Amino acid sequence: MPFKQCLALAMAVLLGGCVQDGPTPYTGGPRDPSSSTVFNLSLTPASLPNCMMADPGMSRPMTVTAANDTATLLTAGGIHYGLTRVAPNVYAGGDWVKIRANLSGNPKTLTIGTNDSRCIWAGTAS
Numbered sequence: 001m002p003f004k005q006c007l008a009l010a011m012a013v014l015l016g017g018c019v020q021d022g023p024t025p026y027t028g029g030p031r032d033p034s035s036s037t038v039f040n041l042s043l044t045p046a047s048l049p050n051c052m053m054a055d056p057g058m059s060r061p062m063t064v065t066a067a068n069d070t071a072t073l074l075t076a077g078g079i080h081y082g083l084t085r086v087a088p089n090v091y092a093g094g095d096w097v098k099i100r101a102n103l104s105g106n107p108k109t110l111t112i113g114t115n116d117s118r119c120i121w122a123g124t125a126s
Helices: 003-016 049-058
Strands: 035-043 062-067 070-074 080-087 090-093 097-102 109-114 120-125
Touching: 035 049, 035 109, 070 090, 070 097, 080 097
Parallel strands: none
Antiparallel strands: 035 062, 035 120, 062 070, 070 080, 080 090, 090 097, 097 109, 109 120
16 A cells, blocks of 8 residues: 555544544523532442542532533533533533533432543532
8 A cells, every 4th residue: 555545544543533422412492591500529439449539629519500502510620621412401521521410300410420430420419
């Protein structure tokens, strides 16, 4: 195979691996109301013991702000994560962690976990 064809194939494989595998946006129904909700998370009992090392940063208050059918998770440390509307008043996202905020339930819930589900923090609105 000529060098240019090999280089083009290698670039296609590398760039194809960079595509984010985020949730599919939900566009049905009326718009969600704007809101700001504070959550206090704690490590779930099924998580591995090593997850305790990340617990101090995860168990601080986190705020989910929804507006215009998108949401943003703001951690107490100042990190912002954009979330996608996946159902009415339900938002999800995350690349290295999986985030799901259910603002439609009573109580409102937030779950954050690693991609392999070995470490999961969950909590309700405060």
